[in-house]
Amino acid sequence: MQTLLINIKQLLQVRETSIAKVSGAEMAHLPLLENAYLVIENDLISDFGLMENCPKLENATVIDASGKIVLPSFCDSHTHIVYAGNRSGEFVDRINGLSYEEIANRGGGILNSAKKLNETSEDEIYNQSKKRLEEVISQGTGAVEIKSGYGLTVEGELKMLRVIKKLRENYPIAIKSTFLGAHAFPTEYKENHQAYIDLIINEMLPKIAAENLADYIDAFLETGYFSVSETIQIMEAGKKYGLTPKIHVNQFTAIDGIKACVEHGALSVDHLEIVTDEDIEVLKDSTCMPVALPSCSYFISIPYTPARQMLNAGLPLALASDFNPGTTPSGNMHFVVATACIKMKMTPEEAINAATINGAYAMDLSDSHGSITKGKKANFIVTKPLHSYYEIPYCFATNLIDSVWLEGKVFGTQI
Numbered sequence: 276m277q278t279l280l281i282n283i284k285q286l287l288q289v290r291e292t293s294i295a296k297v298s299g300a301e302m303a304h305l306p307l308l309e310n311a312y313l314v315i316e317n318d319l320i321s322d323f324g325l326m327e328n329c330p331k332l333e334n335a336t337v338i339d340a341s342g343k344i345v346l347p348s349f350c351d352s353h354t355h356i357v358y359a360g361n362r363s364g365e366f367v368d369r370i371n372g373l374s375y376e377e378i379a380n381r382g383g384g385i386l387n388s389a390k391k392l393n394e395t396s397e398d399e400i401y402n403q404s405k406k407r408l409e410e411v412i413s414q415g416t417g418a419v420e421i422k423s424g425y426g427l428t429v430e431g432e433l434k435m436l437r438v439i440k441k442l443r444e445n446y447p448i449a450i451k452s453t454f455l456g457a458h459a460f461p462t463e464y465k466e467n468h469q470a471y472i473d474l475i476i477n478e479m480l481p482k483i484a485a486e487n488l489a490d491y492i493d494a495f496l497e498t499g500y501f502s503v504s505e506t507i508q509i510m511e512a513g514k515k516y517g518l519t520p521k522i523h524v525n526q527f528t529a530i531d532g533i534k535a536c537v538e539h540g541a542l543s544v545d546h547l548e549i550v551t552d553e554d555i556e557v558l559k560d561s562t563c564m565p566v567a568l569p570s571c572s573y574f575i576s577i578p579y580t581p582a583r584q585m586l587n588a589g590l591p592l593a594l595a596s597d598f599n600p601g602t603t604p605s606g607n608m609h610f611v612v613a614t615a616c617i618k619m620k621m622t623p624e625e626a627i628n629a630a631t632i633n634g635a636y637a638m639d640l641s642d643s644h645g646s647i648t649k650g651k652k653a654n655f656i657v658t659k660p661l662h663s664y665y666e667i668p669y670c671f672a673t674n675l676i677d678s679v680w681l682e683g684k685v686f687g688t689q690i
């Protein structure tokens with residue numbers, strides 16, 4: 276089956292050859308074609324170019340995209356969209372003056388979500404989570420990572436990971452699965468951290484590996500959560516089962532966690548609201564992708580990742596949503612891109628690179644996702660008529676999407 280999109284006003288992120296990621300000054304360059312065509316063959320991109328060179332394809336379905344912009348789907352490399360219920364009560368508590376830390380210390384926060392999750396059936400969690408997955412797809416996400424971490428018990432973590440597996444089986448979107456048993460210490464382990472770490476290592480990990488339920492391992496490396504040495508134990512244990520680390524770090528404090536993550540081969544370090552010069556030095560010349568989560572900074576009023584400082588140092592940066600019930604109840608990557616431009620002073624080119632090809636890198640998907648390249652998945656967004664791609668971050672709260680395409684079909688026609 277062949278589809279030909281013609282008269283595309285701007286075709287963004289076109290890469291003749293596949294690249295893994297873009298870093299530093301390269302991020303200011305977003306390659307594009309004005310007045311372009313795009314050919315899709317089954318689920319893959321097979322050709323693209325300028326309209327003046329548009330091929331005549333006898334049997335293709337032709338779609339006129341006059342005035343519209345086409346860009347690769349967003350690659351959201353950090354979410355927690357599998358959860359039960361919500362935490363809107365804590366949202367109001369924060370409006371009334373309590374901090375995230377104070378709420379967590381009262382047994383709220385992650386432990387609140389863990390209680391709800393353990394009380395909810397797997398089917399019910401699946402039904403709640405699939406609505407969020409459908410929502411983010413309709414907002415332009417074409418590849419997503421999903422974490423566990425609201426179970427904090429053997430059964431609870433397995434339940435979450437099985438839901439992620441079922442989502443992966445039932446939706447035409449690439450899903451990577453991350454085991455985050457080390458998200459918080461359950462109350463009964465508050466005074467005995469090692470016993471919970473042992474439970475993760477000796478009980479959870481072998482079962483997860485036996486069912487092949489995870490691609491990555493994560494921990495919340497933070498003051499009051501998992502220390503550097505505790506996180507190292509988790510990373511080392513995960514690696515024995517082939518799970519590469521992707522770690523929550525530097526959300527509230529900088530405690531030399533990034534160094535440990537880089538030394539232990541982390542694919543990404545995520546959050547980075549607080550970043551020191553030493554952290555930046557450690558990330559230079561590493562293969563680890565820093566990931567910023569600006570919707571989290573927005574929602575709980577914490578600093579934004581210092582993107583400019585990091586890009587000036589030559590680092591790459593990815594943008595992800597962090598969709599979760601506590602700090603970011605939204606997976607809208609258009610809002611993420613806009614907020615990165617508005618609050619982090621990233622240019623539209625930098626933000627779109629960060630939310631597409633660099634997001635793909637942070638999920639080991641840059642070979643198949645994140646750019647308009649022949650042979651990659653035909654996952655892309657067609658916008659409503661726009662004057663230029665600058666309007667994507669500029670119109671920060673307008674739904675600019677005309678259609679989202681996953682594996683060569685308009686989403687909604689596959690399921």
Ligand SMILES: N=CN[C@@H](CCC(=O)O)C(=O)O
Pocket residue numbers: 384385388495523526571597599600601602603
């Ligand atoms: N910071 C750690 N984990 C999540 C939030 C967890 C929660 O509050 O439920 C995050 O990435 O922001």
Ligand SMILES: [Zn+2]
Pocket residue numbers: 353354355523597599
């Ligand atoms: Zn997170």
